[in-house]
Amino acid sequence: MTGKIFDFKLVFTQIPDLLKYLPITMELAIASTVFGMLLGLLIAIIKIKKVKVLDKLATFYVSLVRGTPVLVQLYIAYFGVPMLLKYINQQTGSDLKVAAIPGFVYAVLALGFNQSAFDAEVFRAALLSVDKGQHEAAAAIGMTGWQSLRRIIIPEALSVALPSLGNSFINAIKGTSLAFTCAVVEMTAEGKILSGRNYRYFEVYVSLAIIYWAITILFEKILKFVEKKISIPEQVEQISPEELESLRSPKSKAKAYAANHKRLGGELAWQKNRGLS
Amino acid sequence: MAEKQRFVIKDLKKKFNNNVVLDGIDLTINEGDVLGVIGPSGTGKSTLLRCINQLEVPESGSIEIGESQIDLSNAKKSNLKNVTQLRQRTGMVFQRFNLFQKKTALENVMEGLITVQKKSKEEAREIALKELDRVGMTQWANHYPKHLSGGQQQRVAIARVLAMKPDLILMDEPTSALDPELVGEVLETIKQLAEEGHTMILVSHEMAFIRKVATRCIFLDHGKIVEDGTPKEVFTAPKQERTRDFLRKMSLLEEPEYVI
Numbered sequence: 001m002t003g004k005i006f007d008f009k010l011v012f013t014q015i016p017d018l019l020k021y022l023p024i025t026m027e028l029a030i031a032s033t034v035f036g037m038l039l040g041l042l043i044a045i046i047k048i049k050k051v052k053v054l055d056k057l058a059t060f061y062v063s064l065v066r067g068t069p070v071l072v073q074l075y076i077a078y079f080g081v082p083m084l085l086k087y088i089n090q091q092t093g094s095d096l097k098v099a100a101i102p103g104f105v106y107a108v109l110a111l112g113f114n115q116s117a118f119d120a121e122v123f124r125a126a127l128l129s130v131d132k133g134q135h136e137a138a139a140a141i142g143m144t145g146w147q148s149l150r151r152i153i154i155p156e157a158l159s160v161a162l163p164s165l166g167n168s169f170i171n172a173i174k175g176t177s178l179a180f181t182c183a184v185v186e187m188t189a190e191g192k193i194l195s196g197r198n199y200r201y202f203e204v205y206v207s208l209a210i211i212y213w214a215i216t217i218l219f220e221k222i223l224k225f226v227e228k229k230i231s232i233p234e235q236v237e238q239i240s241p242e243e244l245e246s247l248r249s250p251k252s253k254a255k256a257y258a259a260n261h262k263r264l265g266g267e268l269a270w271q272k273n274r275g276l277s
Numbered sequence: 278m279a280e281k282q283r284f285v286i287k288d289l290k291k292k293f294n295n296n297v298v299l300d301g302i303d304l305t306i307n308e309g310d311v312l313g314v315i316g317p318s319g320t321g322k323s324t325l326l327r328c329i330n331q332l333e334v335p336e337s338g339s340i341e342i343g344e345s346q347i348d349l350s351n352a353k354k355s356n357l358k359n360v361t362q363l364r365q366r367t368g369m370v371f372q373r374f375n376l377f378q379k380k381t382a383l384e385n386v387m388e389g390l391i392t393v394q395k396k397s398k399e400e401a402r403e404i405a406l407k408e409l410d411r412v413g414m415t416q417w418a419n420h421y422p423k424h425l426s427g428g429q430q431q432r433v434a435i436a437r438v439l440a441m442k443p444d445l446i447l448m449d450e451p452t453s454a455l456d457p458e459l460v461g462e463v464l465e466t467i468k469q470l471a472e473e474g475h476t477m478i479l480v481s482h483e484m485a486f487i488r489k490v491a492t493r494c495i496f497l498d499h500g501k502i503v504e505d506g507t508p509k510e511v512f513t514a515p516k517q518e519r520t521r522d523f524l525r526k527m528s529l530l531e532e533p534e535y536v537i
């Protein structure tokens with residue numbers, strides 16, 4: 001132990017130790033986000049289609065989840081689910097292995113449920129923002145409800161929802177720092193363990209802050225890129241006769257594909273990428 | 278098509294709340310007919326079209342296409358197959374174009390061919406390019422709707438309908454949302470379709486155009502067909518006072534020549 005009040009060097013030297021647990025953090029974040037988004041989309045569709053009974057249930061669920069802190073939800077999942085399983089075992093004589101369920105599962109469930117309530121509202125607003133004419137046009141050419149949802153409506157809604165969904169994911173990454181409540185050792189939990197050893201609590205939290213911040217910046221950049229990728233390009237060049245010819249003859253498929261995607265924005269990005277590599 | 282297709286609409290009734298919009302329409306359309314539908318605002322001209330391809334479900338009414346008879350008022354799941362079939366045989370051109378915003382002009386035309394008619398991508402692209410060519414939009418194949426003018430969008434929308442090879446094309450005020458200087462190009466396209474012998478129902482306020490292009494014209498008022506005849510009969514010698522009244526208001530009894 002040195003006598004320094006603040007060990008500046010340690011803030012950086014212990015980052016690699018913490019990063020060993022980054023995969024767990026990301027697994028938690030991605031798993032709960034995927035789960036939360038799927039459930040959220042389902043809830044949004046239930047609410048928009050006004051499915052009987054289920055939509056009331058969905059409203060109740062969203063209100064409940066949004067109205068309780070995520071920390072409390074994690075504890076409820078961690079203590080409640082085993083109790084439920086034990087009860088089921090008791091009542092039915094089944095042998096569900098309560099102890100065999102890893103803490104990871106509780107954490108993903110709780111964080112995922114939490115996210116689904118927020119994502120449901122995001123999806124609902126985005127789906128409703130799609131012009132009614134798009135539904136009608138799809139229906140008028142004979143597409144089924146599901147086809148038009150999948151091919152027309154969801155892609156359009158996604159561009160609207162993407163910024164909020166990205167936010168939701170970034171929140172999820174930070175939310176994983178609470179997973180220690182379910183006995184999952186991810187980055188923050190590992191930080192606690194480390195500082196328990198060397199008593200450098202402050203330094204460890206500064207290190208963690210730097211790591212979380214860096215990850216967030218990284219994902220913000222990725223998000224910006226994806227947003228740009230799926231948005232309609234600002235400008236498109238008129239198709240040239242040669243491109244048209246290649247589009248017409250199905251044999252030169254690759255060429256046709258290239259021509260079809262020869263949009264000004266895309267092309268510039270592509271050239272830039274090539275210049276960099 | 279060996280036999281001449283006929284579309285027989287029977288007893289079409291539609292109410293919005295307590296407002297009767299269509300009050301028992303009986304209408305027979307023969308193959309090759311270009312039926313112009315005129316009438317004051319709110320008399321159910323658009324609703325007539327929207328009921329024919331089931332964007333609105335009427336209280337009663339049926340449509341007979343060749344052999345098959347389809348109950349239009351049945352919105353149940355069991356009728357879904359009929360509805361889908363009906364929609365494949367009719368094509369709709371909307372007032373506000375309704376092109377798929379996230380798809381290029383080419384993809385817009387290809388969409389139905391791929392998802393509904395289950396054609397391969399290559400085949401769909403070939404057909405789509407042909408149809409875009411027909412409406413003079415091939416150069417803009419890779420453009421998105423937001424890059425196109427209203428007239429161009431409407432021409433792509435027409436190509437999208439043509440690609441599906443419908444037996445009956447429904448046009449719901451195709452030029453009403455356009456800037457005046459863009460109306461001509463769309464009307465030119467519609468005229469071309471009429472000359473090619475497509476069966477169409479054309480709801481429009483372009484009276485002069487209807488007079489020129491339609492083979493038959495009906496005047497709709499308060500949900501009923503008031504006048505039915507050739508455009509010449511309807512525009513120059515209407516039998517009913519209501520038709521005369523309407524045309525007088527539009528000051529169309531003396532006929533100005535429409536120039537495209």
